[in-house]
Amino acid sequence: MNEESKTYQNIICTFCGALCDDIEIKVKNNKIENIKNACAISRKKYEHAQKDRTVPQIKGKEVKYNKAVSAAAEILSSSRNPLIYGLSSTTAEAQKAAVELAEKCGANIDSTSSVCHGPGTLAKQLVGMVSATLGEVKNRSDMMIFWGANPVEAHPNHAKRYSILSQGMYRKNRKDREIIVFDVRKTPTAKLADHFFQVKPNSDFEILMALQMLVSGRTPTSEDGRIGGIELVKLKDLAEKMKKVKYGSVFYGMGLTMSRGKYMNTWAAMSLVRNLNDYGRFVMIPMRGHGNVAGSEITMAWQTGYPFAVNFSRNYPRYNPGEFSAVDLLARREVDAAFIIASDPAASLPHEAAEYLKKIPTIVLDPHWNLTTEIADVVIPSAVKGIGASGTVYRMDHVPLQLRKFLDDSWPDDASAVSRIGELIEND
Amino acid sequence: MIRLKNGIIYDPKNNKSAVKEDIWIKNEKIVSKPSAEEIESAKNQGSYQEIDLKEKIVMPGGVDIHAHIAGPKINTGRVLRPEDHRHDNVPKKGGLRSGVGSTVPTSYVTGYRYSLMGYTTVMEAAGPPMKARHIHEEFGGLPFIDKGFLVLSGNNYFVLKFIKEKNKKALKDYLAWLINVTGAFGLKVVNPGGVEAWKEGKRLRGIEEKGTHFNLSPREILLALAEANDELGLPHPVHIHTNDLGSPGNYKTTISTLDLLKDYRKHITHIQFSSYGLNEESKIKFVSAADQIAEKVNNDDKLTVDIGQIVFGEVTTMTADGILEYNLHKLTGSKWVNTDVEMETGSGIVPMNYKKKNLINGIQWAIGLELFLKIDDPWKVFLTTDHPNAGPFTAYPWIIKLLMSRDYRLKMISEMHNKLGNYTDIAELEREYSLDEIAVITRSGPARALGLANKGHIGVGADADITVYSRLESKDKIAEVFAHPEIVIKSGKIIVEDGKLVEKLREGKTLVARPDYDKNISEIIGEDFKNYYSISIENYPVSDSYFNNLEVIPCS
Ligand code: SF4
Ligand SMILES: [Zn+2]
Secondary structure: OOOOOEEEEEEOOOOOOOOOOOEEEEEEOOEEEEEEOOOHHHHHHHHHOOOOEOOOEEOOEEOOHHHHHHHHHHHHHHOOOEEEEEOOOOOHHHHHHHHHHHHHHOOEEEEHHHHOOHHHHHHHHHHOOEEEOHHHHHHHOOEEEEEOOOHHHHOOOHHHHOOOOOOOOOOOOHHHOEEEEEEOOOOHHHHOOOEEEEOOOOOHHHHHHHHHHHHOOOOOOOOOOEEOOEEHHHHHHHHHHHHHOOEEEEEEOHHHHOOOOOHHHHHHHHHHHHHHOOOOEEEEEEOOOOOOHHHHHHHHHHHHOOOOOEEOOOOOOEEOOOOOOHHHHHHOOOOOEEEEEOOOHHHHOOHHHHHHHHHOOEEEEOOEOOHHHHHOOEEEOOOOEOOOEOEEEEOOOOOEEEEOOOOOOOOOOHHHHHHHHHHHHHOO | OEEEEEEEEEEHHHOEEEEEEEEEEEOOEEEOOOOHHHHHHHHHOOOOEEEEOOOOEEEEOEEEEEEOOOOHHHHHHHHHOHHHHOOOEEOOEOOEOOEEOOOOOOHHHHHHHHHHOOEEEEEEEEEOHHHHHHHHHHHOOOOOOEEEEEEEOOOOHHHHHHHHOOOHHHHHHHHHHHHHHHOOOEEEEEOOOHHHHHHOOOOOOOOOOOOOOOOOOHHHHHHHHHHHHHHHOOOOOEEEEOOOOOOOOOHHHHHHHHHHOOOOOEEEOOHHHHOEEEOOOOOOOEEEOHHHHHHHHHOOOOEEEEOOOOOOEEEEEEEOOHHHHHHHHHHHOOOOEEEEEOOOEOOEEEEEEEOOOOHHHHHHHHHHHHHHHHOOOHHHEEOOOOOOOOOOHHHHHHHHHHHHOHHHHHHHHHOOOOOHHHOOOHHHOOOOOOHHHHHHHHHHHHHHHHOOOOOOOOOOOOEOOEEEEOOOOOHHHHHHHHHOOOEEEEOOEEEEEOOEEOOOOOOOOEEEOOOOOOOOHHHHHHHHHHHHOOOOHHHOOOOHHHOOOEEEOOOO
């Protein structure tokens, strides 16, 4: 077989929450021949996408696909309190099917959100959030603040497409914007900034509260003239500037949401940004890591009313982060089976929680081998989304996009695997 | 084949008022009485069903012309307010999915509760084009009812640009393209110019002031959109949320808007929020201007309105009018969400609580009812609560009771602020709506205003969307009767029986318009799109894979 090569334009990269949609891919003989516009992370991921692919397995032995799927259905239907976890790297269609499955099994369902940006969502439930789509920031923002976020390394095309270096309508280029970075270390993003504020680890909350006071004309007290490692006079300057800009923006990352204080940090940032709208306009956007982590919150919310950490044991959705979040359920050893969808908790969850996964029947649905597939009782392979599988994904600013597959894959996609398991349980 | 016999029919469109007549249903439609052979053969095939309605009330399925039921705003409202749904749990039952309710219910529960109330068609009032795909995703999980959405266009970059350039053709082509690619039903205009101003950190008052990037006044935007809407022959007139909505004295802006658009078809939505007078002498500065607005409505034959009736209790306000939500946040101190959508629109959400004893809330409540009672022709005024802004849609039966019973109104008033009478004459109004009039404002009128020829009536050829209510034995029972219809038929299938949902999910239709346009428009907007949007134009259109059950409503 030797086909003509075909070029696909405006392909959506799903390897981070920025969902760049201008990737150009040349395909020949069902293989990627050439990639354009992709960042370094993306390029590497595309190149590896067809390697290290999973095969259906039960207890380490390769089996037929349908067998693995039936084994998964059996585990879930005989479990009293299962956990469905992951979701943030799969399509909205698969997330939808997962919620339905959770309802059917009376399961707990949670996404990786509860260990990354979940605290931000909790803060939002307290104060709300003033936000915008990325294009709005590109077009209007004259001051961009990156707080505990390092897009140059984590979302490499972000700067060029949406923020620091982008070409917008009213803000044409880098010179039209003031770039400010708050971080515990001088990151590559900080090197692009006009001002870098080095945060003493775990003092984001203090600094944000100080800024809030300064914005409202009060001066916080400090014995050494510093707050959280930063000179008070500099913060004062910044507060004045923040009040004068037309359309400020804050991009915040896990450096804020997961450092000490967690949701209180984001709460403080959200309150500050909110208050700044009494002067000019100011918005904030979370720098989400996984390609469709925003989608997992969105899909969970329209189906259950809640963004994550939902339990269906009473046949209706109940929400309680800390009680029904995966980390806590696993650490407290409350669940007796786990279905991991497109995520690698053995690598990302705290040791204790991951350790417990070894003790209970665990199913993993993932196109690639990872640490969790190694400890899984059942492995179900799937088509790689955005490459061999289509579907809906939501960008970090909740803009929905439709993935178009451009390669044929040997396996069905996540959505059909999850739905199939649901059907098998139904017909039980 | 279903035969409904012995029902007492209220079908104002076909001039039937309390007429006892058979209704015949075949497949999804209402048909004339089939021939004896046809009936015989249906009986033989076991597909014949006869239901004796025993003189119960029969109306077409309810039609809601304006509610926020799917998409980014309502969904952010859900995420924002766990406290709202915690105590309103809906377990899964048979084939019905679970969910939660209260002011921002999940999609399934929204479908259930509309159906259980006898409503079969609902228009989502405001969709940001760029997030239209999200709306359609939720529509796929919004069971039973037919639905569509109005696409936000009053602050859209290309709209403003083409108006500025006086390029009417491009404007029309663009709007038609936008409706097509987003899978929308019609055009929504929210605070035209004012949302762009909010993004630029400015404020516009009235409809004359200019000052945003394109230096256009709301007047110019409104006029161009009303004209384009008519020329495109869209089923529904341009659907307007006025400038200055919510501020005392805004009735003047509303009246200038109506004067401006006197030659065009238009629908002014939740007009209660746009009928506020200003009284400098009074401490609260706020007074009803329902008289002035009602008079305007009574004298304009190209105008329809819905009310946005205030309901006391918890609400979740949400609108594309970003600055309005900022103002509400400042007023109440409640949590506040704002989302600016590039090139297109803004939006905001603020939870609130309308209190019976609060004088201002009381006046707002009275203004809505005054309008209902002072607008003479029920075909011009429709029942809405701008769900979940002024109240949840589940309150409709109680609003019906307020309209049908002056005693009930007086009882409510007796529980409200004792100064209410200084600001509104609601207590003096004697009019009581008849069942025919209720049928108009809850189904026939909105269906006609939406341009849905097959809805809002039960004549031959109509969609078989039918609601059967118990007999109205006393006025005390009005709310119960309208809250719990006994039978609801949607597209010829029984979905509510004995007041309960059948335990099987059914998907309703998505209603869209598909106006024609010159395909060249995507080239014309291509350059700016590429430069100023953050996604590419190829990834913008909502593909057909999102529509399972589509009905295209023809343009004229
Ligand atoms: S920034 Fe993120 S979405 Fe964009 S190309 Fe890189 S990995 Fe992909
Ligand atoms: Zn509305």
